[in-house]
Amino acid sequence: MLKRPNDGSAFGFPSELLQHNTAVTRILQLTDLHVFSEAGQQLKGIPTRECLQDVVDYIMANEEPFDHVIVTGDHTHDELPESYAAVREILTPWHDRLWQVPGNHDDRILLRSAFSDRISGESDEQIRFQFAVGPWLCVGLDTHVPGEVPGNIEAGQLKWLKNLLKDSPAERVALFFHHPPVDVNSVWMDPIGLSGREQLLELVRDDRRIKLICCGHVHHEFSGIVEHTEIVTTPATGIQFDPAGDTPNFATAAPGYRVIEFDSKWFATHVVRLPEVKFIPVTD
Ligand SMILES: [Fe+2]
Structure with a gap:
């Protein structure tokens, strides 16, 4: 039974309107895990490793299976090998269908090393992915800038994306990245968003096949439209941010994740939050 999307899905179609005479592919987006090397360590009062485990347990108990699982960065908070090993352990149910891109709280070498069976390339090369789902092409981009909180998408990666799309027979495209x-x-x-966005959005405007962009980084749900493209962000699996106010603010809200469904023509997407707020963030 497909769940009804909430009103945050401004552009995607309700699940019920997807063409169920054709196969529906289900994708899970997890983002901003911020796991620590110490099991019980907290981020502003939130034990992020326990929260991630809660999210995985909830999904396994309540969701229909997912065909693909995409993690859009900030796998760890302390960027230590033990933290990546813990993330890998918790994501065990989906090792055979996992796709990842780094966030600002990531180390490409450690991420690649922990998931060497899923991430190609060498050392600190950018971490991207691409896979086809019927007429859809899903592409992961790398916006990580070592040592910086804001992200960047530079000319070389845009050229790579442009060439990929030029040669692709895909009829529709979804992009996934952190910022x-x-x-x-x-x-x-x-102010801690993505630089190079103008060039990326120019590419998006020029290619009407790009229907959906899914990001993380802001630890809350957002949806906006640019021309023919819906741009969404997704709650973290750990600590939640409150966009209000002038300074960093934490929200008392349950961890969440995003469901994306594709059929041969359309997509539907919605956010699910766990039913209870188990931990309250502390402010300094
Ligand atoms: Fe984050």
Whole structure:
């Protein structure tokens, strides 16, 4: 039974309207895990490793199976090998269908090393992915800038994307990366967004096949439209941010994840939050 999407899905179609005479592919997006090497360590009062385990347990108990699982960065908070090993352990149910891109709280070498069976390339090369789902092409981009909180998408990667799309027979495209390419109406979050966004959005405007962009980084749900493309962000599996106010603010809200469904023509997407707020963030 497909779940009804909430009103945050401004552009995607309700699941019920997808063509169920054709196969529906289900994709899970997890983002901003912020796991520590110490099992019980907390981020502003939130035990992020326990939260991630809660999210995985909830999904396994309540969701229909997912065909693909995409993690859009900030796998760990302390960027230590033990933290990546813990993330790998918790994501065990999906090792055979896992796709990842790094966030600002990631180390490409450690991420690649922990998931060497899923991430190609060498050392600290950018981490991207691509896979086809019927007429859809899903592409992961790398916006990580070592040592920086904001992200960047530079000319070389845009050229790679342009060439990929030029040669692709895909009829529709979904992009996945960490830093959203639009402001999310937050005084304190918008300055730590994505540079190079103008060039990326120009590419998006020029290719009407790009229907959906899914990001993380802002630890809350947002949806906006740029021309023919819906741009969404997804709650973290751990600590939640409040976009209001002028300075970093934490929200008392349950961890969440995003469901994306594709049929041969359309997509539907919605956010699910766990039913209970188990931990309350502490402010300094
Ligand atoms: Fe994050």
